[in-house]
Amino acid sequence: MSIDHDLRGLVTACRTALKPYPIQPLPDHLLHVTLEMITDAPADRITDAERTELITSLDNHLAAMSAFRLLAGSPVANKAGAYLDCWPDDGLNTLQQAVRSAVRAVRGPEAVRYSGGRPHCSLGYSYANGDSDALQSALRAISPSHAPFTVVAVVLVEVTFTLTETASLAEGTQPAWDFDFTPLHTIALTGPGTPVPNS
Template identity: 45%
Template structure:
């Protein structure tokens, strides 16, 4: 593992800027998952990793890449929330399993599966962003998604960390997907921390 670098699309996160994202957030109803993440991070306490605090655990559905958050007006944000709400009205809540844990090139992640509904949700969110802001706003490289539980501060042995992670039991826990959040995200590259201001919550299925 090498130190984590925060990205804006395929470039470095601009220093001092915040960026709008659409996130899935881990909530109190995901207690088994919160306990599992705590166990995994505790098992790796001697590694140069910065755990993601429970309140900031998230899955990135998309990043709005055309402009920093400060350059996106309230009217533009309201329009995006409106289109997201309409787009997700018929999207039913679902559940994914989180795990097993995997050492990544710059931290520790958990696999998400099955991921058909998750990928469909991403496409719906991206379609809403594109409809409001155009192709330049959807340059975030979205692939197989994961839940990041810690970021590397320094170089460390991925193999050693993985051997420890394999002993963490149970190896899986559910994540309940009932809503998405439009958030204004701050990345602290020194502290290896992601935090955000909640701008809007959009329920799935028009709840």
């Protein structure tokens, strides 16, 4: 977020639109595009040796990949919260397949069962009922509704979920899941090639 100022502006505008709704916005350091989740075991059942093996496999599978440009937006509201679609698909799909191959190589097919739909950047998650149609109208009014950004690295993270009480608009407090990332390893995309600006 420190480099892509257009993306920061779009995210800021979206957070303003989200304020009247029961959606917990993600802070800058939690904004992400999920490429894969390890689905065969929770984090506390993965040993240090297994983590090292996974990191080595990711390093090897992503060694030739270069940074590339994406377009975030338009913002979308649904029952789960709000997110930014990401486009074009080619570079992201290639990266996602490389990550999945790396995970599959060391943990087998059971570890790559995540299905999150098209790649996207989540803006926040809902914790109570709200009018997604009204929110979508507010998000659609944002202009510009797209922002370019550069994918420069893949980060292996351990995700921790905590049940907390979150203020709700009309119902006092509502339980909501907070989550945080513990970065374990970063793979910079420094292979051959130059990011191509979006036209």
